[in-house]
Every structure is written in structure tokens, then in C-alpha cells.
Amino acid sequence: MAFRSRVGTALYRQGSARVLAYTRRPQAELALKSSPLSSSRANQLHRPATACRQLSSTAASRSPFTTSSAATTAAAEDEAVAAWVEADSTVAVRFPDGAVTRYHGIWLRDHCQCPACFHPVTKQRLLDTAAIPLSIKPAVMTVAEDNKALNIVWDTDSHQSTVDLAWLRHHSYAPKLPPLHSSNSATATVAQRPKRLWDASIASKLPIVQYADVMNSDQGLAAWLADIDVYGLGFVDGVPATPKATEQLGRRVAFIRETHYGGFWDFSANLEHGDTAYTQLALPAHTDTTYFTDPIGLQLFHLLEHRGTGGESLYVDGFHVADQLRATHPWAYDILSTVRMSAHSAGDANTLMEPATTFPLLNHDPLTSQLYQIRFNNDDRSTFSHLPPSRVKDFYAALKEWTRILRDPSNELWTQLKPGRAVMVDNWRVLHGRAEFTGHRRLTGCYHNWDDYRSRVKTVLDKKVMS
Ligand SMILES: C[N+](C)(C)CCCC[C@H](N)C(=O)O
Numbered sequence: 450m451a452f453r454s455r456v457g458t459a460l461y462r463q464g465s466a467r468v469l470a471y472t473r474r475p476q477a478e479l480a481l482k483s484s485p486l487s488s489s490r491a492n493q494l495h496r497p498a499t500a501c502r503q504l505s506s507t508a509a510s511r512s513p514f515t516t517s518s519a520a521t522t523a524a525a526e527d528e529a530v531a532a533w534v535e536a537d538s539t540v541a542v543r544f545p546d547g548a549v550t551r552y553h554g555i556w557l558r559d560h561c562q563c564p565a566c567f568h569p570v571t572k573q574r575l576l577d578t579a580a581i582p583l584s585i586k587p588a589v590m591t592v593a594e595d596n597k598a599l600n601i602v603w604d605t606d607s608h609q610s611t612v613d614l615a616w617l618r619h620h621s622y623a624p625k626l627p628p629l630h631s632s633n634s635a636t637a638t639v640a641q642r643p644k645r646l647w648d649a650s651i652a653s654k655l656p657i658v659q660y661a662d663v664m665n666s667d668q669g670l671a672a673w674l675a676d677i678d679v680y681g682l683g684f685v686d687g688v689p690a691t692p693k694a695t696e697q698l699g700r701r702v703a704f705i706r707e708t709h710y711g712g713f714w715d716f717s718a719n720l721e722h723g724d725t726a727y728t729q730l731a732l733p734a735h736t737d738t739t740y741f742t743d744p745i746g747l748q749l750f751h752l753l754e755h756r757g758t759g760g761e762s763l764y765v766d767g768f769h770v771a772d773q774l775r776a777t778h779p780w781a782y783d784i785l786s787t788v789r790m791s792a793h794s795a796g797d798a799n800t801l802m803e804p805a806t807t808f809p810l811l812n813h814d815p816l817t818s819q820l821y822q823i824r825f826n827n828d829d830r831s832t833f834s835h836l837p838p839s840r841v842k843d844f845y846a847a848l849k850e851w852t853r854i855l856r857d858p859s860n861e862l863w864t865q866l867k868p869g870r871a872v873m874v875d876n877w878r879v880l881h882g883r884a885e886f887t888g889h890r891r892l893t894g895c896y897h898n899w900d901d902y903r904s905r906v907k908t909v910l911d912k913k914v915m916s
């Protein structure tokens with residue numbers, strides 16, 4: 450039995466598993482008496498203790514607590530995979546490539562995925578996080594024979610956790626480790642499809658799928674979702690020129706988001722709603738519903754009738770415009786990423802829509818700094834009354850640069866929608882507009898929530914499950 454002392458602990462081998470046990474007396478018994486939870490509360494939050502000990506069948510087979518007659522695995526091979534408790538009580542894990550990272554005990558305990566702590570079907574935490582002692586740490590740890598899991602017995606309540614090492618690597622944070630084998634890692638997320646920034650030249654190669662494919666197969670729907678994911682818009686040909694067929698097409702992606710405009714809309718220039726969309730006026734490139742706290746994610750358009758002139762549709766890749774602005778006028782990019790504004794929809798007698806908070810035109814993920822949303826409709830922008838005087842002219846100067854690039858013909862896709870061709874637009878990326886028109890023009894479509902759209906990309910297109 451090979452001992453290697455490691456910061457007051459010993460890593461030794463027991464049969465096929467290596468068990469890490471404290472040279473000190475585990476605190477398990479003491480913790481149970483001083484647990485902040487009364488036994489009844491504890492039972493309420495957990496299934497009976499026996500359930501916690503009933504590791505899943507595979508975990509049990511790996512558990513050091515089952516008698517295993519398996520031969521000892523080759524020392525050299527599994528030496529690279531190890532886990533130990535550091536002097537600061539964090540848990541260090543060394544992976545097969547030798548990379549080491551650390552996890553806080555409370556973090557590991559909070560993420561226990563045994564059936565008593567994490568509902569196996571609903572993927573919801575059952576554990577009372579607030580009841581976990583901040584000082585919790587493993588009393589015993591074993592790396593399973595197949596090097597795929599870490600079994601932990603906690604010092605406070607002897608609860609047993611089995612943590613998948615691939616999952617642990619994927620969620621490493623101190624430091625964050627690169628994927629071990631991105632091709633076959635159990636938690637490797639499907640490679641994100643790179644966004645393809647586009648300009649006016651996309652007109653010669655529009656992303657188009659066929660209605661029958663979308664409606665009749667998940668592969669057809671997936672192809673459409675991929676277009677929207679990659680380009681921020683996706684056209685569908687062969688759509689029967691009826692409101693019903695158009696609505697069914699929208700519902701292939703997700704349920705419709707109801708708004709003060711209704712659900713599925715079928716509208717013309719009749720000022721049915723107090724908005725310029727319900728007029729014959731030209732609409733400059735914009736994103737819709739900037740006045741909602743959660744702007745709509747997707748917008749479907751299908752032109753059913755137009756007896757008159759004009760009314761061409763305009764689309765611009767807002768991510769491409771932002772990219773150009775950042776490259777040519779970084780000061781303007783910064784201003785439009787920080788100066789906050791508000792918006793309103795106030796044209797209907799019984800509606801006054803305003804967002805819960807102000808927002809910048811360019812919205813970035815605070816963690817990754819990634820641009821994730823363009824939120825711009827100059828017509829719907831509300832009165833500025835919060836800008837410090839020194840920022841007012843800077844904002845307008847930045848807005849001019851944004852608008853100049855936005856309206857650069859080399860960035861504009863102008864296309865005349867016709868009955869039979871619908872288009873789904875990512876309203877967080879692609880701006881849309883239209884030329885003024887004459888005569889009778891009937892446009893149908895609907896809105897969808899961003900989260901419902903992305904859920905369909907993850908489940909239908911990427912066939913992902915939560916990792
Ligand atoms: C699409 N539909 C005609 C129903 C409403 C159009 C709303 C346009 C509004 N100015 C905005 O930008 O949100």
C-alpha cells in the first residue's frame with residue numbers, strides 16, 4: 450500500500466480505487482449533531498439518508514464502499530488522475546493531461562447531482578444550498594477505477610457525492626481549463642456555429658429553405674434554425690400565401706409572443722395601431738420593441754398582397770455594422786456600448802410601453818464582453834434627460850457614425866418580399882425596415898421570444914442537453 454502524504458492527508462490505494470482519507474479523525478459525526486438543520490427539516494429537504502447513500506448503480510460499482518474485486522489499475526496510467534484537499538480546504542483535481550484546478554468544497558457540495566440533491570428528471574436542485582456549511586470539505590475522496598468520476602464523502606454529514614470528472618473539467622473555474630478532448634468529452638458542447646457577418650452581397654446567395662422541408666421534418670426545421678443562427682435571418686420559399694400557413698410556419702419555431710399588437714398579425718396601412726408600421730411611410734433600419742424590457746427575439750414577415758408601388762424590405766446585419774464601427778471609430782463604439790437610453794410605444798390610447806431600465810444601443814455580455822444584442826429604433830427612442838451635459842454631443846456624434854455605416858448601401862440588403870417567400874429575422878442582431886409605398890399592402894407575421902428561439906436551436910439543431 451503506497452502512502453504519499455499530502456498536506457496532512459494521505460493518498461493511498463485500496464483495491465482498485467484510491468482512497469484519500471484524513472490522517473485526522475473525519476468530522477462527520479460531530480457535524481450531524483451540530484447541523485443547522487433539524488432532522489425533520491433535513492428529511493424534508495432530502496429523501497431519507499439511505500437514498501443519499503444509494504449511489505446510482507454505475508456510481509455504486511465505482512464506489513469504494515462496495516467490495517470490488519477488480520484488479521488494481523496500472524499505477525502509471527491512473528497516477529495522473531488524482532484529487533486532494535489543499536491546506537485552504539479547496540479540492541484540487543488533476544486530470545489525465547496533468548492539468549490541475551481547484552474547487553471550493555461548498556461549490557462541489559452545492560452541485561451534487563445525486564437524486565436526493567438534484568432531481569434527475571426536472572434537472573432542478575433539491576438541496577438547500579443555504580444549509581451547506583461554508584467550511585464543508587471532503588472526509589474521503591476516491592477517483593473511480595475508470596478515471597471518470599470522483600466519489601466524495603463529506604465531512605459534515607457523510608453525504609456521498611459522485612462527480613463526473615468530464616463535467617468537473619467543463620465547469621472548472623480556478624483556473625478554467627480547456628476541454629480535455631473536445632471531440633469526445635462527455636460535456637463537450639456542440640461547436641458553436643460561427644456567426645457569418647454579411648453585407649449587400651448576400652443578395653446573390655440568400656439563405657433559403659423550403660416550407661415543406663421545414664414543416665415536415667426536424668432536419669428541415671434545423672436547416673432554417675441554422676440559417677437564422679448563422680446569418681441572423683432565414684428565408685422560406687413555397688409558403689402558401691395564407692395567414693394560416695404563415696402562422697403554422699412561425700409556430701414550427703416556437704409559440705407566438707403576444708403583445709399589444711396581438712399575436713399573429715395581419716396588417717395594412719390603416720393605423721389599426723398607433724405606430725408608423727401601420728402607415729405607408731418609409732421605416733429606416735431598426736429593431737423592434739426596444740421599449741420592452743425583453744425585446745422580442747424573432748420576427749416573421751410574409752407579404753400576402755401589395756397592389757401599389759414601393760414597399761421594398763430592408764435588412765442590415767447589425768453585428769457587421771458594429772464590427773465596422775469598432776474598427777473605424779472605437780470611441781463611438783464605446784459610447785454606444787455605455788450611454789443608456791429609453792424607448793416607448795405610446796401610439797395606442799390604452800398603451801404606454803416603457804422598459805424597466807434604460808439600455809445602450811450595443812449590449813454586451815458582462816462576463817464574456819461579447820456583443821449579444823443590438824437595440825436600436827431611433828423613431829421609438831425616448832427623450833434624453835439623464836445624460837451628463839458633457840456626453841450629449843459625444844452621443845450624437847457616435848450615433849451619426851453608427852447611422853452612416855448602417856445606411857451605407859454596401860451594408861444594405863434590399864429585397865421585395867412576395868407572397869410565398871417568408872423571412873424570419875433575429876431581432877437582436879438584424880435591423881429591418883422598408884421603403885415607403887403606395888396602394889394596398891398586406892403584411893402578416895408574428896413575434897417569438899429570444900429564449901424560446903435559442904431553446905429550439907439547442908434542442909432541435911444541436912440536440913444538446915444541459916451539461
Ligand atoms: C410588427 N408589428 C407591425 C406588429 C408591429 C410593429 C411595431 C414597430 C415598432 N415601432 C417597433 O419598432 O417595435
Ligand SMILES: O=C(O)CCC(=O)C(=O)O
Nearest residue numbers: 726732737762882883892
Ligand atoms: O412593413 C414592413 O415591411 C416592415 C414593418 C416593420 O418594420 C415592423 O413591423 O417592424
